[in-house]
Amino acid sequence: MTRPFSSVWSREPRRPKNAGLRREQIVTAAIALLDAEGLDALSMRKLGSKLGAGATSLYWHVANKDDLLELALDEIWALVEVPEPDIASWRAAATTFAYSMRATVLQHPWVATVAGQFPSVGPHAFALLERLRKTFVQAGFTGTDIYLAAGTLMSFVLGQVGPEISARKMADAGTDWTVDNVVASADQLAADYPELLADYRAVQYADRDTGYAVAFDFGLLCILDGLAARVPNPVRLPGEPAT
Incomplete structure (x- = not known):
């Protein structure tokens, strides 16, 4: 059974709950982590630690690691x-x-x-x-x-x-x-x-x-x-x- 196409870009981003963390900050930090330590090192928990936030806070902005990688990849194309x-x-x-x-x-x-x-x-x-x-x-x-x-x-x-x-x-x-x-x-x-x-x-x-x-x-x-x-x-x- 095939799955329907899904992408982070086909879904509306969730609005921040407060003036704190933003999706752009998360993506920037993810790229820095990927550049420094490689693809295998990326995890929501580790990224949250670098941002001084819990993984739960990241999931409000990014549904999962795959969505995060899609967002990071698009920044590189720029x-x-x-x-x-x-x-x-x-x-x-x-x-x-x-x-x-x-x-x-x-x-x-x-x-x-x-x-x-x-x-x-x-x-x-x-x-x-x-x-x-x-x-x-x-x-x-x-x-x-x-x-x-x-x-x-x-x-x-x-x-x-x-x-x-x-x-x-x-x-x-x-x-x-x-x-x-x-x-x-x-x-x-x-x-x-x-x-x-x-x-x-x-x-x-x-x-x-x-x-x-x-x-x-x-x-x-x-x-x-x-x-x-x-x-x-x-x-x-x-x-x-x-x-």
């Missing part, structure tokens, strides 16, 4: 930048969005998990989607392809950032992710593939962050080139060169 299409080409706007989203998710790593678990139907999410819609309309996409293009770009960013976040967590937990250690492990585990190992040694960056940045650049260019190839009659701003 941080992602997309230029208005009348001041930037679609590729420039899409590039700005991709780098801004990457930086935002790396700054708030819990978003990589929450974004796939909850619907993004809050005001900031819709504002972001509208700017992406305008971007891909300017590119020349029509109909459903507008949203498929936007979804492809967002999926690329999340797909690239997810493994990077996992590697950073492992490094923070004490795992030796230095290049020398990784290469040494590969020598042992993939000894039957000498050509693959030779390539692996040749392409490893001494700085892991540089490697992630280069991989992101390469993938983003491939995504944008692929999207551009899907538009038979691209729309360009006055003076914008053909791609």
